[in-house]
Amino acid sequence: MRETKQKQVVLNAVLNSCDHPTAETILMRCKAELPSVNLATVYRNLNALSLENKIRRLAISGGDRFDKTLHSHAHFKCVNCHCVFDIDNVNISDIIENAKGNVNTVLGIDLTVNGVCLSCAKNS
């Protein structure tokens, strides 16, 4: 694997994000640094970085998100503005232990609570 400008820019875009961005959002942030960068390259590097365990890919309804936080944790998604944020006080390891009874291997968990966030509730 070669060290490219593009890969570094994509990694930094995720590491500097606190909002669980989509690939399209990451593309925009990368273009601020490197205007020539392409959406396919962003996806390729997001996939590569996930496999290297440098970032995490989140399967969330309406489009995948990317996360600098590596450990499993729950997320909230607003059905109105589509913002995503962490829910920290959920015991993921309990859920995984419960699952282990009926399966061979547990690889990960997707846990999204859907609802309306506080700021969307205010503006309506």
Next chain:
Amino acid sequence: MRETKQKQVVLNAVLNSCDHPTAETILMRCKAELPSVNLATVYRNLNALSLENKIRRLAISGGDRFDKTLHSHAHFKCVNCHCVFDIDNVNISDIIENAKGNVNTVLGIDLTVNGVCLSCAKNS
């Protein structure tokens, strides 16, 4: 809303399924009853039936699934054969209570544990 043969066939296909089928699978099952039925009609009725709370739509990575079980519960998905089944002993209401601190409204939850199922582990 009118009572159509297609809507009944789609509803029955979900009610008679124990395997959390995709829309495409439901189409196949409907065609056994009503060969002329169309994929767009299946989607339209699955959406309508979800809104009427007769069935449940599950947002699962790799394509939505449909469920006759109405109450929130966790699912397991095999990354190899893509089978989906229920995990019953997860306390969903605890998770929802934990989320309520930072949001306005909780509407639902998507909870999928990913891994390898027992039969896929056997065959490899």
Next chain:
DNA sequence: TTCCTTATTGATAATGATTATCATTATTAT
């Protein structure tokens, strides 16, 4: 430093799931 090999890129086509469009069909109230 210059050249060579080949991994990576950018541009774009392709895919898969889902929704939108629209003329035709069929349900239900009259």
Next chain:
DNA sequence: ATAATAATGATAATCATTATCAATAAGGAA
């Protein structure tokens, strides 16, 4: 039976993501 219109079937469109492929550039060898 008829008229009004909701639902259907066929298909085009959309959206997120991946695949293809010629051109570019990273990094080791000469």
